[in-house]
Amino acid sequence: DTGVSQNPRHKITKRGQNVTFRCDPISEHNRLYWYRQTLGQGPEFLTYFQNEAQLEKSRLLSDRFSAERPKGSFSTLEIQRTEQGDSAMYLCASSYPRAPYEQYFGPGTRLTVT
Amino acid sequence: QKEVEQNSGPLSVPEGAIASLNCTYSDRGSQSFFWYRQYSGKSPELIMSIYSNGDKEDGRFTAQLNKASQYVSLLIRDSQPSDSATYLCAVRGNQGAQKLVFGQGTRLTINP
Numbered sequence: 001d002t003g004v005s006q007n008p009r010h011k012i013t014k015r016g017q018n019v020t021f022r023c024d025p026i027s028e029h030n031r032l033y034w035y036r037q038t039l040g041q042g043p044e045f046l047t048y049f050q051n052e053a054q055l056e057k058s059r060l061l062s063d064r065f066s067a068e069r070p071k072g073s074f075s076t077l078e079i080q081r082t083e084q085g086d087s088a089m090y091l092c093a094s095s096y097p098r099a100p101y102e103q104y105f106g107p108g109t110r111l112t113v114t
Numbered sequence: 115q116k117e118v119e120q121n122s123g124p125l126s127v128p129e130g131a132i133a134s135l136n137c138t139y140s141d142r143g144s145q146s147f148f149w150y151r152q153y154s155g156k157s158p159e160l161i162m163s164i165y166s167n168g169d170k171e172d173g174r175f176t177a178q179l180n181k182a183s184q185y186v187s188l189l190i191r192d193s194q195p196s197d198s199a200t201y202l203c204a205v206r207g208n209q210g211a212q213k214l215v216f217g218q219g220t221r222l223t224i225n226p
Contacts, residue, residue, distance in 0.1 A: 033213070042118075042202050042216025043158065056212055091157055101146045101206050103214060105157040 002026055004106030006092050012112045013082055020078045021109045025094030032075050033103055034067055035091040036060075043091055043105075049075060082113045115140050118205050120217035129226050133190040137203030137217055140184070146206035147179055147186045148214065151199045158202055162188060193224045 005024045013019050025032050030051050035043035046065070048056040051072035064082075069075040079086055089110050093103040118139050127133040135149075146165050150158035164170045164177040164186065176189040186205075190197055200221045204214040 031212070040122075040218065042204070042218050043214075045213035045215070048212045050212075058213075089157075101212075101214075102148070102160060102163055104160060105150075108157045 004092055004094050004104055006090075006106040006109050008109060009107060010110050010112075012114065015082055015084060015113055017082055018078065018080045019082060019111065020076055021090055021092075021111075022074055022076050023092030023094075023106060024074045025092070026096070026104060029094035029096050029104075030072065031095040031097075031100055031103075032069060033093040033095075034075070034077050035093065035105075037089045037091055037108075038087075046077070079111075082111075084113050087111055087113045116217075117141060117215045118203055118217040120201075120203050120220045122218055123221040124223055125220055126223045126225060127193050129193060129195060129224055131193055133193045133197065133222055133224070135188040135190075135201050135203075135220050135222065137186045137188075137205075138184055139186070139203075139205045139215075141205070141207050141215075142181075142184060143208040144181075144184075144205045145208065145211075147177070148204040148206075149175075149177060149186075149188045150202040150204060150216075151197075152202055152219065153199045190222075195224045195226055198222060198224045 032049045034046040037043040049069040089108045093105045149162040162177040178187045200219040202219045203217040
């Protein structure tokens with residue numbers, strides 16, 4: 001399977017705990033994006049990497065959120081001190097250099113904060 | 115005003131008919147436009163991209179773009195029950211923008 005993969009697929013955590021999600025993009029896709037989607041809404045942009053550089057970050061992303069993409073391969077998204085409002089589907093997408101704006105999504109990680 | 119607006123539906127269409135989905139956007143400098151299909155509980159799947167005014171056809175799908183009216187649409191011909199899903203319109207803004215801005219999606223139901 002050469003699609004975008006995300007782990008874990010589901011995460012239940014208690015308020016105040018830290019969580020980390022991983023995204024493995026499609027091979028040779030140099031651009032990687034994180035979005036968040038809540039029920040009944042379209043995905044909302046969180047952050048964007050080109051290779052290992054984080055080039056854009058949404059104002060939605062509070063200081064509790066951090067993302068990395070070491071060596072320009074997989075990426076991690078960490079949420080510190082989770083809040084109930086963080087409950088959402090966290091989606092990762094990647095795009096190919098020759099079609100940089102066509103973003104392909106992974107299956108997502110569903111986060112539930114209790 | 116939302117950046118990308120779609121009628122949330124639900125839109126109900128009989129099997130075999132043409133389904134028409136619409137989207138308007140507020141940023142006149144927007145460059146690229148996409149349609150994603152999202153089945154319940156799944157992630158969005160890219161089905162069409164369009165970059166210039168006019169129509170673009172791919173199988174049963176036709177995307178239409180009118181930049182002057184800031185309007186993009188998706189037509190699905192010969193609708194099948196398997197087309198029942200939420201369709202998301204996504205727009206990339208001015209040159210240099212990388213993120214996609216999504217509408218809230220239109221829920222489409224194809225009735226056998």
